[in-house]
């Protein structure tokens with residue numbers, strides 16, 4: 001009766017009977033998270049660290065085999081740092097900066113992620129998704145040991161949900177039979193084919209792309225390929241309409257062949273056929289081991305609304321993008337970052353329920369941005385019509401010789417954090433001369449600070465960050481406190497702190513949200529203005 | 542705000558037109574489309590200004606919709 005849908009890479013939370021299963025009536029929990037993928041695990045960490053009791057239900061006993069995601073962005077690592085598990089990810093991950101785009105056997109374009117100095121995290125690391133999830137889970141275990149109220153229940157499959165005005169009832173299947181739970185809030189992190197979304201009969205609309213991609217993860221030891229992202233349009237070795245090669249830890253390389261829409265999957269997935277493509281690309285003398293293969297097709301789509309009363313969707317269940325741009329898990333992590341503090345404040349009665357509507361507002365905005373970028377990349381890689389193919393090829397033709405055409409070449413625009421421009425939680429931008437990159441709505445850029453980094457000092461709660469400006473040590477407005485972080489441009493001799501937060505201004509005061517996004521900024525402290533911005537950031541006005 | 546300039550700028554209109562036709566001489570339809578695409582991209586980059594380009598796209602599209 002409990003058939004796994006996939007094999008496990010790591011068995012982390014074997015089924016264990018929970019006391020709730022013996023309760024005569026369904027036990028009520030403040031938050032139940034459905035799905036223990038990267039997004040569900042991160043959600044549990046965020047809430048558990050705030051002291052919010054959370055139960056995660058997953059229908060497997062650990063992490064699925066095979067790496068879907070491999071590229072994890074700076075913002076994701078910053079969020080992971082806030083949860084305490086960025087270190088192991090950085091240590092294990094492969095840092096890369098250079099991307100090369102080829103056509104046939106010629107290089108047409110090259111990009112450098114040009115990491116700016118003075119950030120703890122690189123622009124990107126490559127890391128197999130199972131490791132990413134494992135590090136999140138190990139952090140959950142560390143938090144549990146420190147008393148965080150997090151439970152993860154394996155082989156707990158949600159079969160039905162009954163939403164009510166102020167709670168949701170769940171019907172759960174286990175190896176010991178069914179039981180029920182109630183949740184004040186249900187967070188649906190059950191992936192792109194979200195059973196919960198279907199149970200509620202909700203929409204998931206967007207575009208399906210008529211192409212398929214064959215992934216081959218291979219282990220190659222004595223490789224001459226550098227740690228760069230290589231992408232071929234119409235490669236000379238003819239193993240696909242396009243091909244991607246990218247390094248992962250453990251001498252593993254991701255090879256991704258674009259193989260067309262009408263393919264016989266079973267045939268293509270035969271090892272001899274995969275090897276034929278790889279041999280043509282790598283040359284017959286190169287030795288490798290085939291570690292994992294799969295064929296995927298993709299969609300760019302999202303739910304119209306991520307919040308439905310007491311049920312909130314996050315990660316792939318809410319939005320799905322093509323892999324080009326690495327915007328799947330990376331954007332799901334931003335969902336969690338956004339939702340965690342809001343749910344915490346609502347649960348503790350410090351903010352009204354409608355603060356959660358801003359999760360929908362901000363993250364649908366993010367999803368639209370991601371879908372826009374990933375759709376454009378896909379349209380370039382897989383042109384839809386004969387004429388768009390002609391234009392795509394014309395861009396590649398010109399790019400070989402003319403610089404102007406190179407920025408149009410699009411093999412994926414890689415994930416950057418979304419800025420919540422013009423959305424309702426933002427307060428004033430009253431810092432004349434302040435840099436655009438730290439305007440209200442943006443994720444705070446990192447900066448060096450006293451042997452460490454600025455972002456280590458931000459987040460968790462509201463922060464009133466002052467740069468060469470006076471302010472009280474704390475401001476409490478209607479139960480919500482912003483604590484001061486007093487800084488001076490002189491604290492960072494490299495000048496990065498001033499460049500990123502002051503621009504041409506002499507002093508600045510920033511109200512920073514618990515997710516390290518800027519709520520408002522001024523050139524000096526004004527109590528009335530800060531209080532008003534704190535109310536706005538909590539959806540109180 | 543920049544505007545698409547639709548007044549005449551060709552020093553020698555007949556020469557330009559003859560050159561345009563001559564440049565495609567002998568090309569298959571496919572090769573000709575590729576030629577047109579490269580030409581559009583080259584000129585569009587020269588213009589650069591997004592509003593001007595959007596206006597040109599809209600005018601060209603309106604012509605297509607009428608046909």
Ligand SMILES: Cc1cc2nc3c(=O)[nH]c(=O)nc-3n(C[C@H](O)[C@H](O)[C@H](O)COP(=O)(O)OP(=O)(O)OC[C@H]3O[C@@H](n4cnc5c(N)ncnc54)[C@H](O)[C@@H]3O)c2cc1C
Nearest residue numbers: 035037038039059069070071158191315316326328329330
């Ligand atoms: C080929 C490929 C490459 C990708 N590359 C990247 C990349 O480089 N960077 C990036 O950021 N993203 C990438 N992605 C996207 C990334 O893999 C997903 O965005 C990410 O896995 C989403 O996480 P999630 O937790 O929302 O969902 P999932 O990982 O799908 O997890 C959902 C979980 O819910 C569980 N579940 C489902 N139904 C139930 C139920 N009824 N009861 C209990 N549990 C249930 C599932 O077993 C699973 O554990 C890629 C995707 C693909 C396919």
